[in-house]
Amino acid sequence: MNVSPPIYLDNHATTRCDPRVVEAMLPFFGETYGNAASTTHAYGTLARRAVEDARERIAACLTLPAQSVYFTSGATESNNLAIQGYLRRWNRPGHIVATAIEHSSVLEPIEVMRSLGYDVTLLSPEQHDSPLAGRISPEAFLAAVRPDTVFASVGLANNEIGVIQPLRQIAEICRAKGIVLHTDATQAVGKIPLDFSELGADLISFSAHKLYGPKGIGALVVAKRTPPLRLTPMIFGGGHERGLRSGTLNVPGIVGFAAAVELCCHNLQAESDRIALMRDRLFDLLKSGLGEEIALNGPSWERPGLRLPGNLNIRFRRLDGETLLLHLPQLAMSSGSACSSATAKPSHVLLALGLSEPEARASIRIGLGRFNTEQEIPIAAAAIINATHKLVQSNAILG
Ligand SMILES: Cc1ncc(COP(=O)(O)O)c(C=O)c1O
Structure with missing residues (x-):
């Protein structure tokens, strides 16, 4: 049958993982199997080079400095690291603004922060009978901001209704008010034109498997700011990813991630x-x-x-x-x-x-x-x- x-x-x-991505990954399961942290020998240095090359290629596609890209296991981890990592380090009373239509990997860590004493406002989007249904207007966002608002999380594009948010305008508000802005860009990267250097968000999450790359690899972008944004790691260990995310790097995944991002962007x-x-x-x-x-x-x-x-x-x-x-x-x-x-x-x-x-x-x-x-x-x-x-x-x- x-x-x-x-x-x-x-x-x-x-x-589906693009066959060209799979092809790019294959050598890193085979002959180039070194641990990217084992830089005392050729296996490790080749792996390290592949990781840094991938970081640079991803950053170049998204108009970012390479050093702002941290590899994680996916957008769930990136969202947790952005929200919990920033606010646990901040560690003072404050108010968070997010939208009611965020992915659960944003909403759940925000609820954890609420349980630790943060005040939270979840913004409702434009209602279903509006031509802008799902959109968060910059005016509504501004109205939710308080003098003690320290952090905001607004997803760039929604995974259910596909709505794209006016993130640049929201970022301008955040910049003016001294609020750190996180965006879950998981559904947007590789799908709509993006220039991260102009987007204005401080923390950006995304994931390879949503853009024809492999599962189990993602990134958190921590924008370069003065003074620098400081995050507490969520995973401790060998100090990989400049101490922000310990754990042996997924070299084939990272190489595939870069190939996937490039294919989308080009x-x-x-x-x-x-x-x-x-x-x-x-x-x-x-x-x-x-x-x-x-x-x-x-x-x-x-x-x-x-x-x-x-x-x-x-x-x-x-x-x-x-x-x-x-x-x-x-x-x-x-x-x-x-x-x-x-x-x-x-x-x-x-x-x-x-x-x-x-x-x-x-x-x-x-x-x-x-x-x-x-x-x-x-x-x-x-x-x-x-x-x-x-x-x-x-x-x-x-x-
Ligand atoms: C908007 C959004 N954020 C986060 C995630 C979680 O991504 P990952 O599967 O890489 O953990 C998803 C995937 O379902 C998503 O659509």
Whole structure:
């Protein structure tokens, strides 16, 4: 039996490692297997050189000084290090501003900081009936700032509704008020044009597996400031990464990370245009097949610049997202529930937009990426339309 694999439409969750990235990594599992800290012999020095070369290449793509890039195991660790590392070092009472639609790896460490005595304001985004749904306006951010605000965390692009935040304006506010700004840029790096030197954030997290690189490797950028930003490490040991993150460096991962970042940066505009075109065609087909049965979650279709090129988040009028996905084994997509918990909770992002629990549960997230083809789009659309019609009809018969 020849069963074709499901069409992958979950590129916000992870991306396929690009074969060119795998190829770049291979020698570092084989002949160049040294520990990058063992610089007393050729194996170690070759590994060290590869790490520093990768750091420089990543930094060059993102317009950063190489020494501001610290390697971690991924964005979860980078977010924890930025938030806990900065605030534990600060170690004085203060106020934190973040958004209610951050990833859990931002929200959870902020809750830890709250339990240690920090005051926290979680900003609500523009509501679902606004054309700017999901956006945090600089005015709303400014209104949340207090004289004792020391730290802010605003994700550059959201992993569910794809909304892109006005980070430069928020960074200007932070700069003027002396607030340290962290941004979780995990969904944005490699997807939209970015010049980190102009972004104005002090701490920036991102991860290789969201940009066609390997899993288990990420980075935290600590911007060069006067006086320097000081962070307490979260992991102690051999003093790797200039004492900020101990642990033997993942040399193949780091080499793959650099190859992945370069591939994204060198082809960014053409790739994001191609992906956005496929996304637009998919939405057009779904709209013409399903009409009022679906609505868009997140920024309005008339504001394409506010949404990541590969993102689509759709709400069904009369269906549960999980049920629909169960009837679509030929497509790999994600529902509007956080399935990491045993009781799949409705997405906190969709709830923060002002959607009800049933509306959040009636939503699915589609993430298109580099390896999707134009041919897959009508196939995916037809599958979603047919499954929706079938389920709506059987629901109607069942009563
Ligand atoms: C916005 C965002 N931040 C952080 C993470 C966590 O990244 P990692 O899997 O590298 O720990 C993810 C991935 O799900 C994400 O989408």
